[in-house]
Amino acid sequence: MDTLGFDIGGTDVKAGRMGPNGEVREETRFSTPVDQPPEELVSQIANAVRKLGSSLPVGVACAGIIRARDGFVAASPNLPQLRGFPLRSALEQELSRAVAVLNDANAFVLAEVRTGAGRGFHDVIGLTIGTGVGGGIVLQGKLHTGRSGYGGELGHVILDASGRLCACGNRGCLEALVCRAAILEEYAAQGGRNAADPETVAHRAAAGESAAIRTWDAIGARLGLGLGSLANIFDPELFIVGGGISKANELLLKPARVTLEDAALAPTDQLPEVRVAELSNAAGWIGAAAQAREIE
Ligand SMILES: [Zn+2]
Incomplete structure (x- = not known):
């Protein structure tokens, strides 16, 4: 069966219809209603569901701290109007059926496992690196939240208790050490x-x-420490690194593999692969559509 996916962003909502093998059947987008109550967003999503295929299972991804169990939005930096909003129950009431709600980084990892760099893998850890660092854990093909x-929330694994201040209020989180701002600071420090x-x-x-090469070596080394710690916890088959910063590709991943190997306890030939993400910014709605398959 086809499923529908939505990705609520700060400026627009991306949506689409996906086939059972990850085929993109149709894609659309509309502007996120800002300065309006969250009910307006819910009704616009419902309208789009009617156009895309009204009886199909629906998944909705949203940036922010989302309680996956019931789709409650605890916080959403780009969508402050959603803070404290029971997104899933509002959508379910409007659409008269069960809806899957997940955060956008979780959707990204699911999408990569379904149709991107993680095809064929079952135990995958994903990180999206940009202004912040989002994370997602897929174990035996299913999202673990x-x-x-x-x-x-893998971006907030703490690597250095006295390190750079993170947006979350802690110090030395992986996010604080490898995000956009940290890269620019490191570059300045390298001259x-x-x-x-x-x-x-x-x-x-x-x-x-x-100076630029030393910057990526330093940032990649920090990323690898995070990956090594995560490898020790999850023993995944694969790490997928996405987000705008992943465009640096091997400049970032090569030094990361070195510290990953140092930090990980498993034998070198048993360590997970590290790859960059393959999907564009469609990953959010595709992952949401993948999670819609999990609705019972
Ligand atoms: Zn943090």
């Missing part, structure tokens, strides 16, 4: 010329600039 559904964004630092590294 813990007792209440707040689990999988790099003014750079507006990490893409510029990546271009300069690719062109052989030593």
Whole structure:
């Protein structure tokens, strides 16, 4: 059966209809209603469901701290109007059926396992690195979010208790050490010329600039420590790294594999692969559509 997926972002809602083998049948998007009560968003999603295939299972991904158990939005930095909103029950009431609700990083990992870099793998850990760091855990093909559904926030694994302050309030989280701002700070510390964004630092590294190369070595090394710790906990088959920063590709992953190997306890030939994500920004709705299959 086909399923429908939605990805609620700060500026627009991406949506689509996916076939049983991950085929993208149809894609659409509409503007996120801002400065309006969350009920307006719910009714716009319901309208889109009617257009895309009204009787099909629906999954909805949303940025923020989502309690996966019941789809309650505890916080959503880009969508402050959703804070404290029972998103799943509101959608279920509007659509008169069960709906899957998950956070956008979890949706990203599921999408990559279903149709991207993780095809054919069953135990996969995903990280999306950008302004922040989102995470998701897929064990035996299923999303693992813990007792209440707040689990999988891998960006807030603490690597250095006295490290850089994180947006979450803790110090030295993986997010605080490898996010966009951390990359630019590291580049400045390495003596790099003014750079507006990490893409510029990546271009300069690719062109052989030593401050830029040292920056990616340092950031990749920190990422690898996080991956090594996660490998020791989960023993996954594969790590998938996505988000804007993953465009740095091997500049980031090569040093990460080195510290991953150092930090992990398993024999080297048993360590998980590390790959960059394959899907574009459609991953959110595709992952939500994949999770819709789990609705009983
Ligand atoms: Zn944090």
